[in-house]
Amino acid sequence: MEPLISVIIPAYNCEEFIEDTINSVLSQTYKNIEIIVVDDGSKDKTSELIKAMSEMNPSIKYFYQSNSGVSMTRNKAINESKGEYVAFIDGDDLWYDTKLQKQVDKLVSGKYDACFCGHISWYMDSEKKISNIVKFENENIAYEYIKSEMWPQTSTWIVRRDTIIDNDIKFTPKCNWGEDVEFFTKVVSLSKVCFVDECLSVYRIRENNSLSSDFSKKQVYYLNEAKKMWERLEQWFNTLDNNNLNEVQKAKIISYIRNYRIPFLLINTLWHGIKEKELKEKYANIYKQQETIDCINNFKPKFTRVDIKTFIKSKLLKFKV
Structure with a gap:
């Protein structure tokens, strides 16, 4: 039987994008999924859009919390998840429809604990798109990961849930820079890691609102x-x-x-x-x-x-x- 994948989606004031994001998950060729969406106190129409989609599709599970930041939002979603694996996608990103299937095939065939893929950076103001593929030389990549000049983006990852729960790995609360680097550094230090050598995720960058910009x-x-x-x-x-x-x-x-x-x-x-x-x-x-x-x-x-x-x-x- 195909393993259940819990898809983790933190959402905050993303009414313009959240439907497309969720639809890109629903469109996956891999179907044994649950979608855990945690609304982090959105003040726009994000909440009602997610609720409407969850009423139409029972695989979507909606949770609300008062604004606590992206780390607490992801942690809550992981705690609510039931899957053998958890996959991450932010509320304004997109997946190609074969992403989960290709990663699960790789995970299962090699008995890996975690898998990432390449991503496309989409600068929405300029419509510029850049392909990003990170490669490491072996499956025990802790030192290589620390040394890397570029890390796999959050929405490219799938991780065995037991690796996260058994080792008490959490996104650091109230941390809004580098929380993903810290989290996945711990994951790769405790895991046998593989990757799919394709760009299967799209990272939408709203340049006017981005901390990095x-x-x-x-x-x-x-x-x-x-x-x-x-x-x-x-x-x-x-x-x-x-x-x-x-x-x-x-x-x-x-x-x-x-x-x-x-x-x-x-x-x-x-x-x-x-x-x-x-x-x-x-x-x-x-x-x-x-x-x-x-x-x-x-x-x-x-x-x-x-x-x-x-x-x-x-x-x-x-x-x-």
């Missing part, structure tokens, strides 16, 4: 949230049972987070925002000068960027703490 105005927010996310992961790896990763593997991952990921996000953020006078004081309030310089001194990138490091160091010396 407003990067220059969100420097401090990005810096804080990203640093906290990597620090949480470092702590998690420190406490991870050796049955999943041995001490050498864990040490390698922790070293990469500490010596590359955290310094790089600091350097990258400063590189983009260093000329914006209003940001300098805010940065100084976040980091003590010596901590910032030490962080840069400890930076161990894959390619030495002496010019960038020297430039930023000289600018940091002018910060008043």
Whole structure:
């Protein structure tokens, strides 16, 4: 018998897209699914649209909660799910109709715990579409995943539910940046992972509303949230049972987070925002000068960027703490 897949859909003020999103799930060639939609306190017509669709199709299960953020919304949906696997799609994304079937075939044939595929980034303001396929060399991909410059997008994943529940993996509440990277880093560290080498998901990017598109105005927010996310992961790896990763593997991952990921996000953020006078004081309030310089001194990138490091160091010396 084909395994039941629980499709997790967080929804918030997405009346323009939610019907198309749900219909792309209903149109899957793989039919043994339940659709768990959690409305995170929408103030538009999202709620009534989902309710109307659920009345017409019993596979759609609708839940409502007061606004709590996307992490709590996904966590609630996972808790309400009954499937052997859970698949994720956000309330404004789309799937090609063979996505689930191709992934389930791969999961079952190789007895994998998780599977992802490629996705298309659709910039809706410009109608530009870009294909993105991430590949890893083996099925135990924790270190490769940490090192990656691009991660599989949330709506590309299917994960065995037991992997999530038995290991108490959750999306971090009140985290609105990097919650997906943190969640799936934990998943891949505890799983045998496969991928389908096709773009089977569409990530719709509403550029005017996207946090990432407003990067220059969100420097401090990005810096804080990203640093906290990597620090949480470092702590998690420190406490991870050796049955999943041995001490050498864990040490390698922790070293990469500490010596590359955290310094790089600091350097990258400063590189983009260093000329914006209003940001300098805010940065100084976040980091003590010596901590910032030490962080840069400890930076161990894959390619030495002496010019960038020297430039930023000289600018940091002018910060008043």
